Structure formats: structure tokens, C-alpha cells
Amino acid sequence: MFVELNNLLNTTPDRAEQGKLTLLCDAKTDGSFLVHHFLSFYLKANCKVCFVALFQSFSHYNIVGQKLGVNLTVARERGQLVFLEGLKSAVDVFFQTQEEPHPLQFLREANAGNLKPLFEFVREALKPVDGGEARWTYPVLLVDDLSVLLSLGVGAVAVLDFIHYCRATVCWELKGNMVILVHDSGDVEDEENDILLNGVSHQSHLILRAEGLATGFCRDVHGQLRILWRRPSQPTAQRDQSLTYQYKIQDKSVSFFAKGMSPAVL
Amino acid sequence: MLDSLLSLGGLVLLRDSVEWEGRSLLKALVKKSALCGEQVHILGCEVSEEEFREGFDSDINNRLVYHDFFRDPLNWSKTEEALPGGPLGALRAICKRTDPGPVTIALDSLSWLLLHLPCTTLCQALHAVSHQDSCPGDSSPVGKVSVLGLLHEELHGPGPVGALSSLAQTEVTLGGTKGQASAHILCRRPRQRPTDQVDPTTHLTFNLHLSKKEREARDSLILPFQFSSEKQQALLRPRPGQATSHIFYEPDAYDDLDQEDPDDDLDI
Numbered sequence: 001m002f003v004e005l006n007n008l009l010n011t012t013p014d015r016a017e018q019g020k021l022t023l024l025c026d027a028k029t030d031g032s033f034l035v036h037h038f039l040s041f042y043l044k045a046n047c048k049v050c051f052v053a054l055f056q057s058f059s060h061y062n063i064v065g066q067k068l069g070v071n072l073t074v075a076r077e078r079g080q081l082v083f084l085e086g087l088k089s090a091v092d093v094f095f096q097t098q099e100e101p102h103p104l105q106f107l108r109e110a111n112a113g114n115l116k117p118l119f120e121f122v123r124e125a126l127k128p129v130d131g132g133e134a135r136w137t138y139p140v141l142l143v144d145d146l147s148v149l150l151s152l153g154v155g156a157v158a159v160l161d162f163i164h165y166c167r168a169t170v171c172w173e174l175k176g177n178m179v180i181l182v183h184d185s186g187d188v189e190d191e192e193n194d195i196l197l198n199g200v201s202h203q204s205h206l207i208l209r210a211e212g213l214a215t216g217f218c219r220d221v222h223g224q225l226r227i228l229w230r231r232p233s234q235p236t237a238q239r240d241q242s243l244t245y246q247y248k249i250q251d252k253s254v255s256f257f258a259k260g261m262s263p264a265v266l
Numbered sequence: 267m268l269d270s271l272l273s274l275g276g277l278v279l280l281r282d283s284v285e286w287e288g289r290s291l292l293k294a295l296v297k298k299s300a301l302c303g304e305q306v307h308i309l310g311c312e313v314s315e316e317e318f319r320e321g322f323d324s325d326i327n328n329r330l331v332y333h334d335f336f337r338d339p340l341n342w343s344k345t346e347e348a349l350p351g352g353p354l355g356a357l358r359a360i361c362k363r364t365d366p367g368p369v370t371i372a373l374d375s376l377s378w379l380l381l382h383l384p385c386t387t388l389c390q391a392l393h394a395v396s397h398q399d400s401c402p403g404d405s406s407p408v409g410k411v412s413v414l415g416l417l418h419e420e421l422h423g424p425g426p427v428g429a430l431s432s433l434a435q436t437e438v439t440l441g442g443t444k445g446q447a448s449a450h451i452l453c454r455r456p457r458q459r460p461t462d463q464v465d466p467t468t469h470l471t472f473n474l475h476l477s478k479k480e481r482e483a484r485d486s487l488i489l490p491f492q493f494s495s496e497k498q499q500a501l502l503r504p505r506p507g508q509a510t511s512h513i514f515y516e517p518d519a520y521d522d523l524d525q526e527d528p529d530d531d532l533d534i
Contacts, residue, residue, distance in 0.1 A: 157381050172314045198420040201284040
């Protein structure tokens, strides 16, 4: 996890808020560093994490995770991490027996209906284990990323329903957190993606938006991060705070600075 | 401001966006209606009951009836708890109530309903609900129905938003700049009943009124090109002995009168 980002968000692994949905979105840049941040953050917070990884392989996340101080293989063996590797299990859909619906069952259907099997996989992964003492603090669902589902033929409303059900179970019932990555298509007109992005935005408590610089690629400033807090729990609290920082990604950390205050410029 | 939004009744459309959320305004209107003694029904599709009731005192909470469509709106858990008919069924059931007091229905949110139901079905249901109090021939007098609908603007195209906008009596669009929220309110005057029609001839600098004699003269005037029944009868039955029309012509010195029919050689 990136300590500077924790400072900006005013949170640490041991005193993070619960029951919140965080939306990560990226436009004209790669926002996956935020996914790696939250994965290592919640593993360090001793949470039970269910990671629906549709974009990259397990080894990719493991390699980056090791740079950030977490070992995904060990976490998976301990039972702390439930990892759905989309790239590998998509093939299993065709070679598995038909008894129980596979989480990615929609790949087999002509017109992809709903994501109920995927939701049931998540619910099963994060449900509290009866009988034993509570080993983990609270459950966390991480999805990288939701736009892949649209590309696979699922409708935007079906994906929004899946997020709704996950929110009802993970955030409300189990008092856990959710972190979702959605790409912003930006200039490309993609109605379904816009509906998905706006729909999840309205359901989120915190939106982190990584944008490429308007002026193009820069060696010292990789992009701009906009932070928007929504839905404060107390009505009288300061509402809809929005902050913007620029950042530079290094090998094992990300440094943040105010606009125009890059160390290379000063 | 809240009073003026609620006074017209009918559908109050609250349009919000990601940056300027409208649920707090919806809750403020719900609280206002509850304080006025109305019964308030909430169709909750987007947030849990606890989250919606947060911030209300117990006496307000006692007046709120929460219909839960958050936990399992699509009946994925296949339990018996699912409310039959979905949100629209619940909406119609609220309107079939027997007690005549005023009622406020809060839809949280209209966007959720619009994404899951056809636009026409939703508009018809909203029209039926908000115009219920003007329905004649009903034996029991039904009180005023106010519907508060929260709509997330970015999720829908101009067509459905325009349709809902035309159904609304009042429309509030939330926006703002740099931390300061603002609300743009648009009120549509309700259609006047014939008995309450405003007289347009008052407050003019010239006189448009007619005296009794002038009114009688105006009413008995036959317009020159109006086809009345008398004229029709006159044309159908030409009176006997009525001479055909005569033309009296006095030729002068320069006229060349030829009595022959010039069209004689035409072969029609």
C-alpha cells in the first residue's frame, strides 16, 4: 500500500471505515496502481478479501503485491484471500460438469442474463464461518475490472444489479467494504460504459479518479488523481469534498503532490 | 422553500448528479411532509432502511412506512419475503388505500425504476398515481397525493428524462460550483378547471366588454360566407318563377358584338 495515499484519504489499515463502496476509475491512463494499493491495504488490515480478478493473472498481482509487502500465495493458502482468476477459469466454464453454476456461467449463455452465479460465488466466499473464532476483521470485495464484463456481453443494468446485490450483502449485511475499478471510455462514445460508470458512482461513498494529463505524457508526472467523497453519514458533515493531486509512480511507491508542485519542476 | 415544493402536489422531480447528490433533499422533503402530519411511504430501492431512516427522530420515523426493495429487489434469494408485484405493485397498493388523508410517496429512486421497467409503464403508473385525486365518480373522497421522485440525470437519455419532466408539477435540478450547492426550481402551473378560469378582459387599458344590446347584435349576425341551413335549402330548391339573372349592357361605339358563340367549334 502507498502510505502517501493513506494520508490523503486520512485512513490507515487499523482504523478504516466499514460498510463503504470505493469506486476507482481511470481515464486515458492506467489506474491499476490503485487496485494494488487497496489489495495490499486490506490484506494488511487482516480482512477476508474476495478478489474477482478479470483483467490480469494471479502471478501479475502477486509480483506487484510482493513489492508492496504482501504475499498473495500465502494469503490464499491461509484462507484470507479468495481469488477468482477470470482468465483461467473462463476456460473451466466449458470443461466443467454442469452440477453447480460456475461464477462465469454467463459466458455460456447466448444472451447473458444476470450475474447471479457470480454474486453467489462472492457471497459464499465472504460469508462468516460459523463455529470458529473470528480470524478476520471484516470482509472486502475487490473487482478488477467491471468494464471487462461489458466487453463479454453482459448488459450494464445486469452489472449494476450485481453490484447492488454485492453492496447489500458485503457493505450492509456483513459491514465490509467494496473496491471496484471501472474504466472511463472518455472520448469514445460508449453508452453502456457510461451508464455503468455513473450508476456505480451514484452508489459509491468515495470516488478515486486517475486521469492522464491533458497535455499528454510526462516523465515526471504520470497523471492526476481526483478524490471525491460522497454520501457522508452525518447530514451536517461537510458534503462532497473534492481534492485533486498529481502523482508519479515509482517502483515501490507513488508520490503525490499538489498541481504544479512536482519535484522535477521546483 | 420546502413548503412551496410540496404545496402543488403531484409529482416533484428531484434531478441530481454524481457531484451534487439529492438524497438529502429528498429526506428533507420527507421530514417536512411527516411533520405536517401526512403519512409518508418510501419505496427504497437504493439504500438500506437504516441508512434512509438515519437522521430522523423517532416521531418522524413512526410516520414513515418503508417498503424494502433494497435487500432483494430481483428475488434472487427465492424466499417468500419478496413483496408481490414489485415496486409498481407496491405503488398501486398504496393508492388503493381507504383512508382519505393526504399521502406522500417518496421514490428512491426513479432511476432504479427507469432502468428496470419500461419507460411507458412507469410514466403511466406515475400519471395514474399523481392524478388520482382529480378522478370523478369515485365514492370516497381521496386526499392529495404527492410523489417525490429522485432521478440521477446522467443515467438516462433525453427521452425518458423529458417524459418524466413533462409529468412533473415541480422540478428541482441540483447543481453548484466549488462547494456551494444550488437548486434550480421549475414549477408548472396546474391545468385550471373551467370554473376557475381567469377573465382575460380585466386589467386592460381599453374596453373589451360588450353591453347587452351589442352582445345580441353580435350573436344574431349572419356571416356572409357561412353556410346555413336556409342557404342550403334555397340552393337545393330554386323557387318557381324566379327569373334567372339579367345582365343589362349598353354597348358603346367601340364594341364589337358578335352574337355567335365563339366556343361552338369546341368538341368536348
